[in-house]
Amino acid sequence: MKSTAPADDACCAHTHGLPSTAPTMRLTVLLQFAFIAILAILIVFYRHTPAFATFSITFVAIFLEALPFMLLGAAIGGLIEVFVSKAVILRILPSGRLSAILLAAGLGMVFPVCECAIVPVVRRLFAKGLPLGAGIAFLLGGPIVNPLVFFSTAVAYGNDFRLAGARLLIGYLIAVMVGFFIDWLLTRQSALVSIASVLPGDTHANCVATGSGGLWTKTAWAMRHAAADFVDISRFLVFGAVAAGLLQTLVVRGELAELIGSPVASILLMMSLAVLLSLCSEADAFVAASFRTMLPLAAQMAFMVLGPMLDLKLIAMYFRMFRKRLILVLSTTTAVVVFLTMLLMQGVGP
Amino acid sequence: MMAERINVVGRLLRYLDALVFVAFVGALGWLLLTGNDTAFLHPRFRPFLTAGALLLAVFIFVIVRGPTRDHAGWPLIVHSVQALVLATPLVFLVFAMDQNMGAHALTRKYTGTEQQTLARLIESGKNKPTKADGSQTFTLLEIARQMKQLDGKRVVTEGLVYRPAIMPPNHLTLFRFAIFCCAADALPVWMFVEHPDVTAFDDENWIRVDGTLTIVNFNGTDVPVIRADTIEKKAAPVTAEQYLFF
Numbered sequence: 001m002k003s004t005a006p007a008d009d010a011c012c013a014h015t016h017g018l019p020s021t022a023p024t025m026r027l028t029v030l031l032q033f034a035f036i037a038i039l040a041i042l043i044v045f046y047r048h049t050p051a052f053a054t055f056s057i058t059f060v061a062i063f064l065e066a067l068p069f070m071l072l073g074a075a076i077g078g079l080i081e082v083f084v085s086k087a088v089i090l091r092i093l094p095s096g097r098l099s100a101i102l103l104a105a106g107l108g109m110v111f112p113v114c115e116c117a118i119v120p121v122v123r124r125l126f127a128k129g130l131p132l133g134a135g136i137a138f139l140l141g142g143p144i145v146n147p148l149v150f151f152s153t154a155v156a157y158g159n160d161f162r163l164a165g166a167r168l169l170i171g172y173l174i175a176v177m178v179g180f181f182i183d184w185l186l187t188r189q190s191a192l193v194s195i196a197s198v199l200p201g202d203t204h205a206n207c208v209a210t211g212s213g214g215l216w217t218k219t220a221w222a223m224r225h226a227a228a229d230f231v232d233i234s235r236f237l238v239f240g241a242v243a244a245g246l247l248q249t250l251v252v253r254g255e256l257a258e259l260i261g262s263p264v265a266s267i268l269l270m271m272s273l274a275v276l277l278s279l280c281s282e283a284d285a286f287v288a289a290s291f292r293t294m295l296p297l298a299a300q301m302a303f304m305v306l307g308p309m310l311d312l313k314l315i316a317m318y319f320r321m322f323r324k325r326l327i328l329v330l331s332t333t334t335a336v337v338v339f340l341t342m343l344l345m346q347g348v349g350p
Numbered sequence: 351m352m353a354e355r356i357n358v359v360g361r362l363l364r365y366l367d368a369l370v371f372v373a374f375v376g377a378l379g380w381l382l383l384t385g386n387d388t389a390f391l392h393p394r395f396r397p398f399l400t401a402g403a404l405l406l407a408v409f410i411f412v413i414v415r416g417p418t419r420d421h422a423g424w425p426l427i428v429h430s431v432q433a434l435v436l437a438t439p440l441v442f443l444v445f446a447m448d449q450n451m452g453a454h455a456l457t458r459k460y461t462g463t464e465q466q467t468l469a470r471l472i473e474s475g476k477n478k479p480t481k482a483d484g485s486q487t488f489t490l491l492e493i494a495r496q497m498k499q500l501d502g503k504r505v506v507t508e509g510l511v512y513r514p515a516i517m518p519p520n521h522l523t524l525f526r527f528a529i530f531c532c533a534a535d536a537l538p539v540w541m542f543v544e545h546p547d548v549t550a551f552d553d554e555n556w557i558r559v560d561g562t563l564t565i566v567n568f569n570g571t572d573v574p575v576i577r578a579d580t581i582e583k584k585a586a587p588v589t590a591e592q593y594l595f596f
Contacts, residue, residue, distance in 0.1 A: 223409060
């Protein structure tokens with residue numbers, strides 16, 4: 001089943017084969033071996049220490065929590081790949097760039113997904129021609145601008161629905177701003193990784209088969225795409241969960257908070273924690289609320305807005321969708337916009 | 351014989367993804383059937399884990415029934431390493447099942463303001479000051495949520511011991527973790543226990559405390575303190591029962 005056929009956008013949204021060069025592949029394999037070796041060393045030498053208990057429980061918990069949503073996201077992505085054509089995507093979206101971004105940033109209200117599920121979905125949507133800015137807006141806004149996050153935030157803050165609404169509104173506005181900026185700055189070609197490189201073993205012959213056949217055949221192909229997506233992206237979830245587990249094991253939250261002397265520093269601290277702790281957007285409000293008497297509201301909001309947009313596991317997964325240039329621009333822009341927004345909030349807030 | 355073995359290995363490698371998925375389905379099934387999922391996740395995640403296991407079963411089916419992949423050369427190595435990386439959470443799952451989040455995790459997660467977070471949750475108004483059956487046994491979470499109603503009343507509770515050097519004499523910290531979604535977002539629920547013999551207990555001992563609840567101001571925060579009549583060591587609960595759940 002090895003294919004040598006070229007990409008054909010008329011039948012599928014991606015190219016085929018293994019585009020990685022041999023040196024890149026070698027380096028990737030070596031890095032993954034090194035990762036496995038480090039984990040093996042941790043197990044062999046540290047498994048009886050209290051720190052190992054904290055790390056292993058946190059790592060496994062983050063992975064298990066994200067796993068069902070990653071699977072669901074991959075399945076939705078597979079269904080999009082097979083059942084939704086480029087023409088449909090382009091027909092659904094408004095033709096104007098800004099209106100597409102405005103719509104995409106709020107899609108989470110009708111399509112509630114967490115940050116883990118959204119990555120495989122957006123990746124498939126990009127392959128189907130979703131404009132860059134709209135995709136970024138959905139990616140950033142979806143995990144915040146959704147009803148589940150609204151209610152969990154309200155509960156964490158003692159049924160404070162105004163604060164929960166403020167979180168959604170701020171998340172929406174930042175998603176729109178960053179989406180628009182990236183759409184203006186970069187092109188799809190310069191920003192996106194070809195989806196070809198993420199489906200090893202996926203062949204053009206298979207893809208041609210995808211486009212034909214009955215409902216059962218198409219669904220089976222959708223699930224094969226989903227399985228391949230899951231294998232590919234969930235590795236990066238593992239990397240992110242390990243990093244977050246290590247940092248949760250090493251970082252002493254109370255001491256960090258005690259170092260804070262100014263609102264600016266506290267906002268920066270909470271932004272850093274949001275990236276490092278990699279919590280689910282539906283649970284992070286409870287952790288943010290635990291800082292309520294130590295830090296200003298703007299700092300807590302920085303934690304709740306930045307975390308679902310940018311954390312270690314997300315950054316790791318972005319590598320399977322975006323080129324390094326976009327990851328750098330996206331991370332920097334999002335962090336700067338969140339910081340400035342929170343400074344503004346601090347200035348005008350109570 | 352050797353050729354047959356090579357052939358078997360080749361076939362196994364062809365279905366590497368399916369094998370990893372089988373391991374995941376096995377792990378999820380085991381966690382759900384034994385109730386050990388609560389060693390990591392809130393019980394409300396069970397439907398999601400079940401759905402995940404079903405999706406993995408579908409993936410296994412379509413992979414096994416689908417066309418074979420070419421695993422020659424580099425792709426074989428690349429795919430094998432990917433599978434190994436993906437399997438690492440399962441390896442850690444095995445080790446984590448023998449572990450508990452204890453004093454080390456407390457020192458990492460503690461901010462000192464957890465009581466206020468819990469106090470906000472009181473405002474839901476769902477809490478009753480005493481149990482319907484008249485029992486005085488409460489979880490730490492119930493006490494933290496209802497401390498004003500329980501002020502001056504007799505309570506019986508249990509948790510882990512933490513006695514840092516800075517603790518005042520005759521005091522220890524009693525704590526457990528309460529989780530909203532998963533152990534990564536666990537919030538320490540803690541209070542002080544006052545008793546003349548606290549030195550008999552070491553960090554991470556599980557104890558049962560029977561005493562009278564009072565509220566003191568600690569660093570500007572109302573904190574429950576149990577003036578204990580008796581403290582008993584008790585066996586640690588199984589890993590799956592170590593957490594309290596919101």
